[in-house]
Amino acid sequence: MSRDFLLEIGCEDIPGWMLPEAEASLRELLEKELGARGLLEKEPIQTYSTPRRLVACCARLAVVEPDRTSEVVGPPKSVAFSPDGKPTRAAESFAARQGVSVKALVTVETPKGEYIAAHSRQKGRPARDVLAEIIPGVVRGISFPRTMYWTSPEGLRFIRPIRWLLALFDGKVVRVKLGGLESGNTTRGHRLLSPAAVAVKSLEEYRRRLAKAFVVLDARERQRIIAREAERALKREGLRRRADIAQLEELANLTEHPAIVRGEFSTEFLSLPAEVLITVMRHHQKYIAVEDARGQLAPVFIAVLDLDGDASGEIRRGHETVLAARFRDAHFFWQADQKRSLAERVRLLDQVVFQAQLGSYAKKVNRVVTLTEWIARHLVWPQGRRADIEAAARAALLCKSDLTTEMVGEFPELQGIIGGLYARAQGEPEKVAQAIYEHYQPAAADASCPSTLEAAALALADKLDTIAACFGAGLAPTGSRDPFALRRAGTGVVRIVVEGGAALSLRAAVEQAVSGLVRGGLKVEDPVRLASEVLTFLEERARYVFRELRQHPFDEVNAVFAAGWDDLAEAAARLEAVRRLRPSKDFEPVAAAFKRIRNILEQAGNGQARAAGRANEELLEAGPERELFDRFVELRPRVAALRQAHKYEDALRLIASLRPQVDRFFDKVLVMAPDERVRENRLALLAQVLREFSTVADFSEIVVTPKG
């Protein structure tokens, strides 16, 4: 038998961006608790959320827990029963403690011998009792980035104050007490449109009455309404929303009953950069920006309401007034900022702290200029293209000047972008302006990388300098703490190089960054160790990028990295080759053979000397051993040539073609021969094969799928 279950946590306004994770957390906790007690049947736990409520429900939950049998092991049989089979006092008192009769005791086999045990059967408790017991812990356990208390420090903590709790099972209230609240059977409608309490008896009734009370429970439905209404308001003029899924999700999570108003602003403001207008609309006012068919920003915006509409037009006028005032401010900042050029602002950076232990931005700019030049000089892009060193260095010099502007003071999220726009307005060369504009890219794991060579060089230099400087000052990320976003910077470095296919020695670049710190007068105790720490960090970021962002299996990443990762673009190409060749028939068997070779060499000990060994041709025995050697010698120069030509897939295919010889060798030849010279020679042969054929990828790192 099963019945419906409903839990609604009624809150004051929860920040919208936290809702998806809170929902997931609530679902996981309930699944875990109810699953562990055998109450979940086929129906899943469903969750919903609005700013004012977190909801979990299940259409069918078992009415009682399944009965459980448990076994408690008591004393050894020899103690519990006398040799003639009569129960001793030990047996009697054990049985009494377990609440069973002596007759019901059973004998169980344990590793220590025969013991007696009591089997007891616990009747499953009613689901309602179980729910009452687990709900407080579930509510408390929902994870939020930050919580508060609203009565006293000893009181309940949650993201915002909980104001009601609806807990129903099978039509009746599940009695729960939580932080001074008692659960009930009432929910509440929309705060303004239907504020009265609403009693409900079932899941079905809850959904129905909430919909009537102006609450759209499902966030996806709210997104659809916003998208549909916006389209309706715009399409007659040939306009559309600027595509922005994240914003649509955010807006839907800020309202229980979405409606939209379409507002306008004066075309005069279109003389401000679109980036500024969009930031004001999107981040500061939570409006949807609108564009025309050509993608040009239109003097129109969409505001999402938590209401049923704007019949009088008053709300629209209010939003328009606020937006115009903010745009006027931005215009004021733009004009005020032009009084001093970016070049003149460089010296003001003395006063702007990069990081307390790391000095000013003026110092950082000095280091970044030098490092940018070095990178621009040494980074080789596909088709041998190279960055314009002079433009890249100029961009580096000016790239932080916008930190002293009013516009960035007001819109810190636009740093870099504002610098680029100002550089363009002040007549700096386009390459310089674009490099400044893009130098913080990629801003997120899924955001794009810089589009020009100069921007890429500057972005790399800026990030490498930040990482090295912070590591040098002991500010490396630990666990979940990464206050300087160094992981993001590291991921950015890897992505720029890999996605650009640019050849660069990471080690050399890091060493340059570290020596720049030393030259810049920062205290670096051990530059060599610092460089190696930064490289280890970047290696970890690179593994992350390849595994998580580029979806390479972990063993292939291990295999390729074992053959070197200093040039990441090159490592990426080798990874692609492994990915393509992996399904071929010889690949995994050869990988298995290489793994076997490595194991043999490890077991034979004296690893280092052997690893460098070479087989002595004269000691080879005719047959499989000789054949392996001959084939190896034949392939070796071809593999090396292919690797040299970056034809990694062909190289790997050739290595895999060694399979028949390797297989036969292991079939017929005893590596650990009694004759020491023969044995050593065989080990040397294997070491040589492993070493020279692991330059594209170390096959022995591949985890071979066991044959079924």
Add this chain to the structure above:
Amino acid sequence: MKKPRAAKPSAPPKPALGLSFQDVILNLSRFWAERGCVLQQPYDIEVGAGTMAPETFFRVLGSEPYRVAYVQPSRRPADGRYGENPNRLYKHTQLQVILKPAPDDVQQVYLESLEALGIPLRRHDIRFYEDNWEAPTLGAWGIGWEVRLDGLEITQFTYFQQCGGLDLDPVSVELTYGLERIAAFLQKSPTVFDLNWGGGKTYGQMRLEEERQLSAYSFDQADTAICRKIFELSEQEARRLLGSYPKDAPTAARLKFPLLAAYEFCLKCSHLFNVLDARGAISTTERAALIGRIRTLACQAAALYLDQKSVEGARA
């Protein structure tokens, strides 16, 4: 596009559209008085926010229930624009409400206070957007929202968590209404200086001179060496006083200790810091250090306030 125009101070107020500025104050004051708030007068020392007045800073400490509302002119020198920007002010006016402990229905009561201003809630978009407030010079912070009315931020709504570095028990709610913005909204006035203040005056007539002169002082004319010296002296005096608190003295001596005077010097530091900051005389490195020095004073004052309260309680 034209530069924002300076408001003309001589223009007479237009026929009243919404409540006058002073009626906004009267309505909100009456509303909160009817809900058990003491109406206090503005504090007479320069503060950056109503939170800094002792009516908030000290009263939220300890366990004694308290409800108060007061208008607090608040100075933010860096926000001054010589009276030339229609919406930015050196000194704006807050109506500060403290409800201790936080009532369960506080959000609802707050919404009713907007109705008391003649704002029909069903015809406006009222939103509570996450905004966790923090006053680093006071060691105070809380969790809450900025309240937006048709996109306009009109109130900061905060569940106080800490003040003077101390956990608060019980929690107080702080409601800070931005009165100029509310009046501008009600009167549909695009610039604050054209607002009808009441009594036949515009906001500009009442305040424009002050905006011009105090902006000119803090942006252009403040002598940073002198201001710094006054800062140092004020800090010194606050520190001396706080350090002389007779911790182990009998009750009467402790209660006589001029804690409020020490706190006033701490507030002076805070204001001078803001003046120096607007003048561009504080480097970013120094900023954190100066804020830390003011916070130290504020936190000490908070701890001593509780000590005084405890002896007072013991005597009573």
